[in-house]
Amino acid sequence: MTPNPRWSIGPIRRFTRNLLLPATVAGHPIMLKYTRDPSEALAEIRGHQVLADHYRVPALHTHQRVPGGHLLLYERLPVGTDSGLLLDLLNQPGEPTNELRDYMTALTEAYRKAMSTTARLLHPRHIVRKLYWDRAQPGGRLDDYYLGRDYPFHGPLTVSELTNHTLIVNNRELHLDWHHTLTWIRDQFATDEPIWAALTQGDPTDVNLAYPLAWLDYDTAGMNSLPGEFANFLWYTTALGGWLVPTYNPTAFTDHPATLDQLPINRPKLHWLAIEPRTRTIRIDYSTTPAPARQAAANWYWKHLVEPTAADLWPGQDLGQLLRPYLVMRILAIYNVADLEARDRMIILARLAEAMDPGFNPITFFHLEETLCATP
Template sequence: MSLTEATDRHARIRDESSWQHRADGTFHKTMPTHRAEGEYRGWRALRGLAPVPHLLDRRHDGPRTTLIYQDVFAGGRCTHLLADLITEADAEPAHVPAVRALINAVCDSWQHSHDRTGRLTPLHATVPALYAARLRPGGRLDRWYGGARPCTVHTPTGSYRIDLPALLTRLRTQLPPGSRWPSMISQGDPTEPNIAGPSLCWLDLEHAGRTTIAGEAANLLAYLLILGGWLIPAYQPGTYARTVRRRAPADRPHLRHLHITGGHITVDAALRAGPGRRAALDALLERLHGDVGRLLTARGYDAGTMSAPMPIPGLAPGPATALAPWLALRILGVIPLAKLSPSDRAICLAQLGRILDPSLDLTDLATTLPWRPDHAAADPSSH
C-alpha cells in the first residue's frame, strides 16, 4: 500500500460512523462532530413533523460525538426495515400488503411535510450532500466521469448517445445553485435501510432538513429500481451487513445479450423484482402519478416561473420530467460506473439513456422488471 493510499484509508476511517444497539434499549451512533451536529439539526427539524426516534443525549469526545437514541426495535415501536420487509415479501407474498402500506406511509409523510413546510427554495439553500456537492465542479462526479469517453448504447427499445462529461455540464445547467425547486423538511436520504415500520419511523437523519421533493422521490425510486435489490448488495455489501436484518443476495438483472465494441454497446437485459419489490415500486409509482407527482410541479412550475430550465426542453412538465436530472444523479453518484462489471455498467448506461429520453413515462422504467426467473441467465461478459 502506498503512502497516499494509506493516508486516504486512515482519513476514511476517521470520518466513518459506528453504531451499536445497547442492551439498555438505546442506540448509539458515533461520528465526527461536524456530521453529528448536522444530524442533530436534522433531528430537530423533523421532530414533531415526521416520525423519528427519540433522541436521549449527545456526548462529545474530542473530534467525535455520540448521539444516543431510544432503540425503536428494542422497545417494539418498529419490527423491521423496508429492506427486510421487501425481502420477506419476495419470499412470502402474504407480506405484500405491508410493503404497500409502508410505501404509502412514506408518501403520506412527504405530503404532510409539504403541507406544513413546502415552498420554492433555491437549490443552494437545501441540504447539499447527495446532489449539489457531488455535482459541483471538481466534486465527486467530475473525478469519476470528467475524462470518460462518449459511447452509444443500443437496446431493444432505442439507442442512446451517452457523453458523461457533456451530461455533467447539462445537469449543472438544469440544477444551478440559484434554481428554485419545490422543497420541504424531510429525512433527506429515503432508502430501504432508512425506513422502519410497520408504523413509519425515519432513521439516519444526517441529511435531514430542507430538501427538494424531486430529490427525495428520485432517491427512493432509484433505490427500489436498481440500488437496493442489485447494486448496493453486489458492490457495497457492508451497507446492508451493518443495517438490515434479513439479507438477500444481489438480484442481478436478467441479461439476454451483451456486445461491446469500441464506443458501441449493445445490451438486452431486464431488471428483476420479486413480489415485494414489485409491490413497493407499484405503490410509489401510483403516488408519483398522483398527489406526490403534483408536489414535484407545485406552485408555479407548470407556468414556467421557476428559474431552473425545464429538465428536458420541449416536454410538458410531469413527474418523469421533474425527476430526470435527479434520477441521473442517483445512477452516477452512488457507485462509480467504472467499478462495475462490463454487463452491469452497460445496463446502468442503458437505464441512464432511458431516464434522459424525453418520451419516458416513469412506469416504463418498471415495466421491464419481470417476476424473478427461477434461474438467472449466464452473464455473457464473463465468457
C-alpha cells in the first residue's frame, strides 16, 4: 500500500528539555512542541505574539496544557536534512556564497527596521532576564556551576591559582583572576542602570533562524538588551555553533549532519602550552579560525547591524566595554567550563582572559579584521 502523503508523523527530536514532533495532518505540515516548564511555555506563547508584528514567524495554531507540560502546535517550515536553517548556509564548504550574503542582508535589514521602531532605554527589570540577569542572581546558573568550587586548569594547577600567574596568550600578556571574574560578572547584572533594549527573539542562534528567513523559538522573545543580542549572535556564530555545541551535544544535529563534518574546521587549535613554575608564567598559543561562511556572517552582522546601531545609540562610546559583560556571561554560563575536555577548557579560559582584559576589542576578539575587506 502506498503511504498517504497527507498523513505522517515523526520522528521525534529532543532539544534541551523540549521535544519536537513533525507531522502532516490532512496535507498540512505542522510541528508539535512539548515543553515541560509551564513558565517557559507561557513565555513562548507571549513571545510569539509580540514578535509577529515585526518579524516573520510560523503561525501558532493552538496551545494546550497536557499532563506534565504544555503542547504547542505550530506551522511547520520546510526544514529537512541539512536544509532550512541558517546553520545549513554556514555549513556550506568553501567560500561564502551569494545565498549567504543575501540571507545576511535580509536578516540585518529586518533587525534594523524592528530596532529602529522599538528601541527604548529601559530599567533592567523590564528586559527579558533569562539569559543574563537570571543567571547572575543568587541560585542562578553561575552559582549552579561555580559557587564554592575549584577545578583543574592543567595538571595540579587549578583555575583559582591562575591569579598568581601571568598568562601569555598568543604573545599577549594577560591576567585572569577567576574569583574576581565571577564577582565582576554578578555585579554587572546587579545594577539599575537603564539599558538600550529592542524587540527581538533574544537568542539569535543559527538553529533559531530559519532559511528562508524566519525566527524560531520564542521563550526569550521580547524587549532584549541590544548589547546582549549582539554578543549572543557573534559568540554563537564564531564559537558555540560550530565548535562547542556540536562537540558536547552532537545528537542535536541528527538532521543537520554537515555540522559535524565541519567540526574539524571550526574547532580551535591549541598549538602550544607551557607552564613555568619558577616565574609563574603560562604560555598558550592557539588559533581559532571558523569556517569562511561563519566568519563572513559574523562580519556582515557587525558591519551592517552592530556598527550602525552603535552609531545611533552609543555615539563615541567604547563598544567593547558595552559588549563585554554579555560576552563573558555567554562564555561562562552556557557550558560549565569545568566539564569541558582539558584542551577545550584551556582555550575557553584563554578566551575568557582576552574578554576580561581592560583593552578588550571585539574586532580583534572575533577576528573581524581578517574579513573586513574579503566580505562583499
